[in-house]
Amino acid sequence: MTTAGLEGVVATQSGISSIIDGVLTYRGINIDELARHARFEEVLYLLWHDELPTFEQLTQLKKELASQGILPDEIISLLKTFPKHTHPMAILRTVVSALEMYDPDAHDMSESANFRKALNIQAKISSVVAAIQRVREDKEILSPKREFTFAQNFLYMLNGENPEAIAIKSLDTALILHADHELNASTFAARVTVGTLANIYTGVVSAIGTLSGPLHGGANESVMEMLEEIGDIEHVEFYIRQAIAEKKKIMGFGHRVYKTGDPRAKFLKSMSKELTALKGQDKLYEISVKIDEILTKEKGLLPNVDFYSASTYHSLGIARDLFTPIFAVSRTSGWTAHILEQYANNRLIRPRAEYVGSQSRSYVPLEER
Numbered sequence: 001m002t003t004a005g006l007e008g009v010v011a012t013q014s015g016i017s018s019i020i021d022g023v024l025t026y027r028g029i030n031i032d033e034l035a036r037h038a039r040f041e042e043v044l045y046l047l048w049h050d051e052l053p054t055f056e057q058l059t060q061l062k063k064e065l066a067s068q069g070i071l072p073d074e075i076i077s078l079l080k081t082f083p084k085h086t087h088p089m090a091i092l093r094t095v096v097s098a099l100e101m102y103d104p105d106a107h108d109m110s111e112s113a114n115f116r117k118a119l120n121i122q123a124k125i126s127s128v129v130a131a132i133q134r135v136r137e138d139k140e141i142l143s144p145k146r147e148f149t150f151a152q153n154f155l156y157m158l159n160g161e162n163p164e165a166i167a168i169k170s171l172d173t174a175l176i177l178h179a180d181h182e183l184n185a186s187t188f189a190a191r192v193t194v195g196t197l198a199n200i201y202t203g204v205v206s207a208i209g210t211l212s213g214p215l216h217g218g219a220n221e222s223v224m225e226m227l228e229e230i231g232d233i234e235h236v237e238f239y240i241r242q243a244i245a246e247k248k249k250i251m252g253f254g255h256r257v258y259k260t261g262d263p264r265a266k267f268l269k270s271m272s273k274e275l276t277a278l279k280g281q282d283k284l285y286e287i288s289v290k291i292d293e294i295l296t297k298e299k300g301l302l303p304n305v306d307f308y309s310a311s312t313y314h315s316l317g318i319a320r321d322l323f324t325p326i327f328a329v330s331r332t333s334g335w336t337a338h339i340l341e342q343y344a345n346n347r348l349i350r351p352r353a354e355y356v357g358s359q360s361r362s363y364v365p366l367e368e369r
């Protein structure tokens, strides 16, 4: 028996995040508590080490993220070679692959080397995403500052100025909310890849490619496209009813696992409300809420993590095609935690396929076809 899309199939055991009765936890801690009280670096440490960091451990991690976040000159030169219209997810996938070539530990598969590589990727991926924007604006590439937090550094490297407190807090919360999510498609891809004992860079590259699709992380960019296409609250009703009639998938709604709502969406909704109001972009929030109301009423479809993240990121002044790369910056914490967990107890992941093709055919020579 096969199950389309492996729905409901339990493919591995994991101690990293759980989704039980619609409640999401990281290492046993409810995401609601982490979103309200933690900082992204604490969540990163928690995902990697199964413990919240002490003050000293957190300080050390912050220091290492800033120092490892400096990109090699070769990587900056490489970033400048891509055509300007290249999608940032394609650049990110390519550059993370290239990072392996500048890591002397790339093929050391010891546990300590794998932790070092996880840190290297997590630190640099944020700098790469910011640098993608700086390169296309012909601006100087900036490095993280030691005194800044991870979220603060990302916004600083992106915009070249010390970000406002509300922007730092909002991005930090968004990073926490996107950090891990059990066996989602990109994490599964990462685990399958490293299950062959391919290295951690290769696992993250697989994951980035998998995240980019609009049924997964790419949905946040598609949501923004839709909001821009709708343009006005007056157009929502017509647009959504037509999409329903044409049986189109509406981006940012529905979920394979959550049927009674995505617990992350409420935080993004309230950030979207606050930030759009602050930036005079209330219209975007109002359009989003109207879409949400119609889909809930007409189809019982609820927003997932990607829906309100679109208006949240937009009101932070972030370009639409950087939304999914930012998701990747956050999810690198979960991917690398899962990769380390996979290495710790590895067995090749190799399921079977039920054969439904032609049977008992013979080879026909070329001249007889």
Ligand SMILES: CC(=O)SCCNC(=O)CCNC(=O)[C@H](O)C(C)(C)COP(=O)(O)OP(=O)(O)OC[C@H]1O[C@@H](n2cnc3c(N)ncnc32)[C@H](O)[C@@H]1OP(=O)(O)O
Residues within 6 Å of the ligand: 005, 214, 215, 216, 217, 219, 248, 249, 250, 251, 252, 253, 254, 255, 256, 257, 301, 304, 305, 306
């Ligand atoms: C971070 C993340 O990855 S979160 C997900 C991001 N992706 C999106 O937002 C894309 C839009 N959503 C979807 O395509 C889906 O809901 C997915 C991919 C998230 C989940 O897919 P599945 O679990 O395979 O659900 P499936 O696509 O079978 O949907 C079940 C039913 O709900 C409908 N449905 C589900 N999502 C949507 C949607 N967004 N818009 C319209 N109808 C939908 C389907 O058409 C289907 O209806 P049917 O039974 O009448 O054919």
Ligand SMILES: O=C([O-])CC(=O)C(=O)O
Residues within 6 Å of the ligand: 178, 180, 181, 183, 184, 185, 216, 256, 257, 304, 305
């Ligand atoms: O779990 C999933 O299928 C998709 C998702 O919400 C995520 O990756 O955050």
